[in-house]
Amino acid sequence: MRCPYCGSQDSQVKDSRPAEDGGAIRRRRVCPDCGGRFTTFERVQLRELTVTKKSGKRVPFDRDKLARSVETALRKRPVEAERVERLINGIVRRLEQSGEAEIPSEEIGSMVMEALKGLDDVAYVRFASVYRDFREARDFETVIGELSRPARSAPDDGA
Known part of the structure; x- marks a missing residue:
């Protein structure tokens, strides 16, 4: 594993343990060249996934990008x-x-x-503002209205 600090091609595993309820292995590593310590995770990948963008472009699925998007929406929120x-x-x-x-x-x-709707209302609205490309304040009102309605119930007949 390449050292993220000095780029050395060699690193040593100092500790391994299960993580994520056994779905991954967490490894603590040390670089023999610079002494830098870092953590890596090894996960099972069932298949190669490709994401088709709105533009039609196809890119490999990136779990880390998904995690960054979720973490951005949850920034400074009280979620473990x-x-x-x-x-x-x-x-x-x-x-x-x-x-x-x-x-x-x-x-x-x-x-x-x-x-996110089931986890944190503020994160839900934050993510929605980017995902749905909000243009005006009214867009926020619409999403906040969705939070007060039950999830996917019978169609509203206006009564």
Whole structure:
């Protein structure tokens, strides 16, 4: 494993232990050249996933990008790291088990929206503002109105 500090091609594993409820292995490493210490995670990958963007461009699925998006929405929110990790793992597991090799980015965004709605209202609104490309304050009002309605119930007849 390459050292993130000095770029050395060699590092030594000092400690390994299960992580994420046994779904990954956490390894503490040290670089013999610069002495830098860092952590890596090894996870099972069931299949190679490709994300189809709105533009039609296809890119490899990046779990870390998903995690950064979720963590950005949850920045400074009182949500435990363990719950965030479970949320991300759950989305990745659903994607891998879908049986599809190519997944539209909109589908991933919808999964994140659904998961955040059950986790933290502020994070849900933050993510929605980027995912739905809000242009004006009224867009925020619409999403906040979604929070007060029950999730996907019978169609509203206006009564």
